[in-house]
Amino acid sequence: xxxxxxxxxxxxxxxxxxxxxxNSYGFMLMLxxxxxxxxxxxxxxxxxxxxxxxxxxxxxAAVGGIVGSRVYFLLENFDQFISDPIGMIFSGxxxxxxxxxxxxxxxxTYVIKKNSLDWLVIADLVAPLLILGYAIGRVGCxxxxxxxxxxxHVPWGIEFPNGIPPSTYSIFQTxxxxxxxxxxxxxxxxxxxTQIYEILLGGGIFYFLYQKRLSIKIKGSLxxxxxxxxxxxxxxxxxxxxxxKYFIGLSGAQIISLTMVSVGLWFLYNxxxxxxxxxxxxxx
Numbered sequence: 666x667x668x669x670x671x672x673x674x675x676x677x678x679x680x681x682x683x684x685x686x687x688n689s690y691g692f693m694l695m696l697x698x699x700x701x702x703x704x705x706x707x708x709x710x711x712x713x714x715x716x717x718x719x720x721x722x723x724x725x726a727a728v729g730g731i732v733g734s735r736v737y738f739l740l741e742n743f744d745q746f747i748s749d750p751i752g753m754i755f756s757g758x759x760x761x762x763x764x765x766x767x768x769x770x771x772x773x774t775y776v777i778k779k780n781s782l783d784w785l786v787i788a789d790l791v792a793p794l795l796i797l798g799y800a801i802g803r804v805g806c807x808x809x810x811x812x813x814x815x816x817x818h819v820p821w822g823i824e825f826p827n828g829i830p831p832s833t834y835s836i837f838q839t840x841x842x843x844x845x846x847x848x849x850x851x852x853x854x855x856x857x858x859t860q861i862y863e864i865l866l867g868g869g870i871f872y873f874l875y876q877k878r879l880s881i882k883i884k885g886s887l888x889x890x891x892x893x894x895x896x897x898x899x900x901x902x903x904x905x906x907x908x909x910k911y912f913i914g915l916s917g918a919q920i921i922s923l924t925m926v927s928v929g930l931w932f933l934y935n936x937x938x939x940x941x942x943x944x945x946x947x948x949x
Contacts, residue, residue: 666827668809683688693805697798699725704797708878709791718780722791726774733768740764763899763921766795785937791892793874799895800867807860814857814905815844822855831855841907857905866898883936889929896925 685795705717773791777784806812810828816837825832830840834851835846874891881887900922908916916924 666808666810666825668827683903686777689808690805690811693777693801693808697801698723701726701791701794701798704794705790705874708877710792712786714782718776720778720784721776722773722787725776726769726791727813729772730769734765734770736768737764742916763918780784785888788885788888789878792888793871793878795891796867796874796895797871800864800871803860803863803867807858809865812820812860812906814859814862814902815907816846816849816854818848818855819857821858823858824853826853837907841909841911844907859902859906862902862905863898866902870894870898885937887934889932890928892925893933896929900926 667689670689670692672687673685675682675684702719702723705722706716709719710716715891773787776782777787803812810825810832813823813825813828813832816822816832830836832854834846834849834854837854870891874887874894877890878887900919903916903919903922906916906918908918910916910919912920
């Protein structure tokens with residue numbers, strides 16, 4: 666694990682001391698947003714839109730995503746929030762993608778309406794970037810040892826002795842009592858590297874969607890395809906994650922994932938309009 670990319674050490678300026686570091690998770694988030702900005706700026710130019718809109722859209726997605734992910738985290742851990750609201754609100758963790766997706770979509774919708782843009786056209790441009798940003802973010806999770814999966818004996822299992830939290834037997838006993846530890850002994854446990862699973866799956870989905878953007882026939886079809894693929898990916902990987910299952914053996918994330926898939930399928934089979942497509946043409 667590499668939670669810190671670079672440590673500047675202790676710095677004293679005018680009597681003030683501080684210890685700056687470049688955190689790997691924060692760096693990957695920055696890389697995710699910058700990558701999305703690069704691709705969106707490129708496609709907005711080719712469609713004849715003001716490329717400065719890329720900055721507005723990405724900024725709105727970042728702010729809305731952070732707020733949405735935080736709200737989802739607090740709702741998912743409502744008991745802890747009630748017992749320690751201040752501590753939970755200002756804790757360092759709690760950036761949940763599915764909540765971030767909802768918050769980001771609402772914020773981006775505001776920017777789209779403010780600039781009188783076609784929501785479905787912009788949604789199709791953003792669709793590949795959503796899964797790209799997600800995959801890059803998972804690299805950050807891997808580097809800091811966060812969001813790993815269930816204990817396992819598979820050869821490619823990974824130990825996170827300094828993870829957030831560490832993947833130890835005692836941590837699973839106290840923080841995740843619903844996880845079956847039969848066959849495991851006290852100490853640091855190997856777990857499913859679900860971050861790697863999602864990096865690979867997310868990368869594949871991004872490549873597919875990014876190529877498909879060149880041949881869109883119906884506005885919105887690429888975005889709703891994204892909902893199906895991203896929802897299916899998260900639904901499957903969630904079986905190997907440590908999130909508690911609440912309803913008919915499914916976690917909250919899986920219920921939201923099924924909703925994403927259902928919405929995507931419904932709109933693909935019942936398109937909003939049969940208007941001419943808006944494929945982004947490549948400059949040869």
